[in-house]
Amino acid sequence: MNDETTNGARYVGARVPRVEDPRLLTGHGTYVDDVARPGTLHACFVRSPLARAAIGGVDASEALALEGVVAVFTAEDLNPGVHEQWYTLIGRDVADTPRPQLAEGEVRFVGDPVALVVAEDRYIAEDAAELVFVDYEPLPPVADYTTARESGELVHDGFPRNVACELAGLPVEDLPVFEEAAFTVRETIHQQAYAAVPMETRGIVAQWSPVTGEMDIWASTQSPHEVRLFCARLLGIDENRVRVVMRDTGGGFGQKVLPMREEICVMLAAPKVPGPLKWIEDRRENLLAAGQARHEHADARIAFDADGTMLATAIDYVQDVGAYPIPAPLNTCAVVGILFPGPYRVPQGTFATTGVFSNTVGRTAYRGPWQFESVAREVLLDISAREMGMDPAELRRRNLLRRDEFPYTNHNGMPYSDVTPLETFEQALEMLDYDAFRAEQARARAEGRYLGVGTCTYVEPTTDSLTLHATEGATIRIEPSGKVNVYVSGGSSGNSIETTVVQLTADALGVDIADVNTIQGDTAITPFGGGTGGSRSGSMTAGAIEVTAAILKERIAEIAAHRLEVSASDIEVAGGQASVRGKPESGIPLAEIAAIAYFQPETLPPGVPPGLEASGRYRAQSPVIWANATHLCTCEVDVETGAVKLLRFIVSEDCGPMINPTVVEGQIAGGAVQGIGGALYEHLAYDEDGNPVSTTFMDYLLPTATEVPVIEYGHVETPGPGPGGYKGVGEGGAIGAPPAVVNAVADALAPFGGRITRLPVTPESIVNLVREARAREEAAG
Template structure:
């Protein structure tokens, strides 16, 4: 048996240009809205204008009478057609409520009530104006922080509006530690709701072939096979009768991991119509109905000894899941509590997690869905440093996990290994020249300028995690011409899986990257895979490609050795050619070997099957693979206007060996900008009566290149126990950026005694913080 490790890496680790870019940058990408099917209908949803109301009646006669309208569906038409609405990541037991259309009651502004199908989108929207719904307004539960005490229930059968609850060890166990500690620091912090906001909104085409009883779905999704399984369960048909095709996807960020209620409606309606039905979400719908994330708060506390070393940590965490969470939020909610100790030596810790329904849009997955653990911990540590009288960097140094501490298990039972938090922390400080900045900061304050520096160091669990994500498959077919086609599940949403797969396969087989092509996102031809999520793609795909390529390399070497008349161990295969070192005139190209394999089966060595095609599957060996990073941000705050100007932004990360540094750095850049947006700009806001007030980009603010500084990167590379040593990089930037920016602003405003407890840090919010701090100081 040959060893793939002996193949010289020629492409992995290089800054190879992205294969996707020429297509995408020249406008040749193919998205859901580019697909046109014969006789295709177009869908439009009539949505609730009220956050909570009883549906008394629905009059659709005017809409049905409009020329070009093909059908109008209400809950009575579609909801009873549901066979099973369980999502891939739902835990065992009853699933949370998930009706296609609102039935007896609407539960948030934007709740889909009626589905209209027409010849085109314009007619469908006109018909929507002719639907009359008689609503009886009901008191909404808007403030999730008061939902558990409300007399009103978002869903019957969920007392106290609790969607779920999970706790660690009893808090009373830790109370003696807090009682005896030299320092106890407490902080409550709220994080606002914001949205994934992909460039491409949600979209779906479902086409039912009545004769074959088969469904074909074109979807903007991160998980084609997840959509396939869901559609089969929804319709009550065998999986082989469902084909899902995902071509180019303009971003997902977690929002497109799981099918949502509108997707259910389109699938069900397509079967009733017996043809093709397209739904493309507009931007207002997206900001109103596609889902929110991050709406949560926590009461965090830590106990410290006289030297500032952590003795215990506790987090009381509450999360708003809205009216209809897109999938079970319990996993991410539990991870928030379990990860709260982070990259620090914490002898004892506990947590309590509560998930709460409200009459707002449902929660969806979002890049680093457990991110609040870092917000709560890192903001608390800066507050602790100020109270104890230490520099925040020094406090972290005294508590941060070092290599000699590993492997270890954190107090919540999570095994930690192969991480470098201390190394990334020190690298980031050195890149800034931290001491020099502190001197600059002091000089600036004497001149009336307020500079600040903030950091966040975090650990990120990647790969595995759930049964749905625990394996990944690949099929490699070497064609008779010698071309190499690699079939993987896909779910690429801007994370460059095409380029990644080509690089991995070229090195694993020992061929030129130009010979390799990849086919992804079509469940009819690709092996099952979990798709994009949880920073899993690099490690899992590497494993699947390596297992499969090994099968083919063994076959290639056996055929070449048989033709050369030498032992297999004497043959080398690299650069797409088999040779015997030291023996002139012995060479076979991959095309020549493929010709033997396909067209000359009689000349194959004993035991070697004809053809060059193989399938393999990688299974995670470790329960999780850890990545880690430190984010460091400096800023200047104008205390009169509240404007925050980011000066420098530094990220030191350890994602293991980089398959393609361009791709890795692009992922860090993208996630970091999203985290900056969460700290300073983005807010999916509701008024007190439950009406969304940020349903356009005039109101929902996103960071642009104008507000974003150059992001400086440092790399620490330590291998993981997974294939190739790769760890995962997708989520991290969005986890580390928000607390780093918060801490930088808080550090700038430290002379005023400001404590930050609520996001986003808009100019008005910062001015209020300063005014309140001044008033408090004056009154005392």
């Protein structure tokens, strides 16, 4: 533990055990449902059983007559209570889509909340919800987003053709390269809807004090300060009268970045009931109403010269935003178009993107919301390689950008820097021994076995300085004992920010890691921060700690220099003491300096304030910090049953210097498993009438340890522009895994021809592809 790491730091860069683990692994974590307040009441929602219907009326009389029921709220009770409803992350002036708290006039998806029942316990609330009568007049639903623009029905009045947002570059017809190139490959690629499925579902406890006009909230959230600001605006009260506490959050993956309609209802209802109000989402509700992601398709094309050099790319991208998307969908729509063609050297291109409403659950943020850009590009590259008779690895090798080509601006004007696409690609191939695998594949095919290999190389934006969450704060207090408390907005949502904060602070102040404690997730005592999202936590928190620790180190040096009668510039703060540089024996322990600062202010040098507490705020130094990786997957496909067995899964990641390699690899693994699930198993499906058909884990399939191979890691470290050179790593695993898996399966099935252009890749789709290939062979004689 005390050995210095390769960068000279004592803890940063080391595999320090997670400080969260002792409580979480022994069942001593505190989640929202563990919060018990005296007199707590419980909420349950009455939800629409129809995808689209007019609401003729709501009769709650029978529910209200049930013993233990406190109230039943409908749209007319809660919706008028809204003062302002916008998200700090997005901004006040950004165009948004309709979002009533409770359905008003019309329900727009199965699961749409119509009424909120409040009772003395959850069981009574659920019983009462079944007694609320809603008069529904069925209306034709817009169930299929792919035909919604041609439908005569509208999900929302005021949005013609059901278009929520549009953005386009140059018309593809104005690029003659696609007609003139030696090869132009074009395909429409579809990705199914799937969901975040956090281990802990959504939940909130809201307690209103009518005496003080204050709201206390305990929330399962990724951003407690966002919840605080949103609630203050919602209720029209000052933000210093709202306190939000998050303890442990059992995963969020984007679903818990922003308050959603149910949490908003609880905030609005809490001042109207005589006790704290708790709502805990059950699993069926989570799959029914917590949001969808990834439901999208694109008409994508790539033009090549005769040698396989990419000349141009174009993508016409369409995403399903459901009925009530959160947040407004334009950003992710735009990023998919602007990032295409990813980390490749392409001189020309264009894009068009469209978000379309449907009568299904609203689209929400999910780990790498622009992930489809990599799916479309990488799947199309493999198809292109097979059409041109070229190995997919060689095609990529000719076109991937190298480290020495950055900074580089793609044809859409997106500037990239500090990334290593070709280098991670080569490292992944070397870890596999690509040539040896191809030889093994040939032998297996001769034996009637079908092995495949697929890759995905991508770049992803992490921290940025362009949004309202472009700063992050920290407060560090060295106690009179010399122990250290560091306060950041943070919170434990699975990204190990507690551990990395302790590592960063221990090194920044030169103290033993055992002497550092972190306090996070309570808006009453932590500085404002953007929370966990967009792969921002590591680099932004590192910056905030660096800025704040520098203030304290200067103060410590001044105190020590005054005591030792030397210049402050001669003082070194390290090893838990301040000493004259090169003379550690002269050191004054940090505890002694703290005692001077707190208890002997008259002995402090002129201009040095008493105490050892400081706050600082960091702003990202670059418009975007980029990370990149290559995912490589090998598999074996049983062509008779369609079963896919993943053999190896390799990730070469460049997220800059690693604060904690174990944490980095854990983030990669978690995202990769979610991506594997999206490629092969998960499907948030609806029937043609807009009815969800996968609202339990019997129908919504998740990968388990049985289906996922051991993940192998390679690392390339290119420093980013921020403090320590740290980049984000939280989302990349979920971006790179799906196309790598799809391409591996397609490669295994290459002898049968056909193209895999629709996810998930199910056993049925594989068997059908093989059956069709054999039928073509028979027909050809």
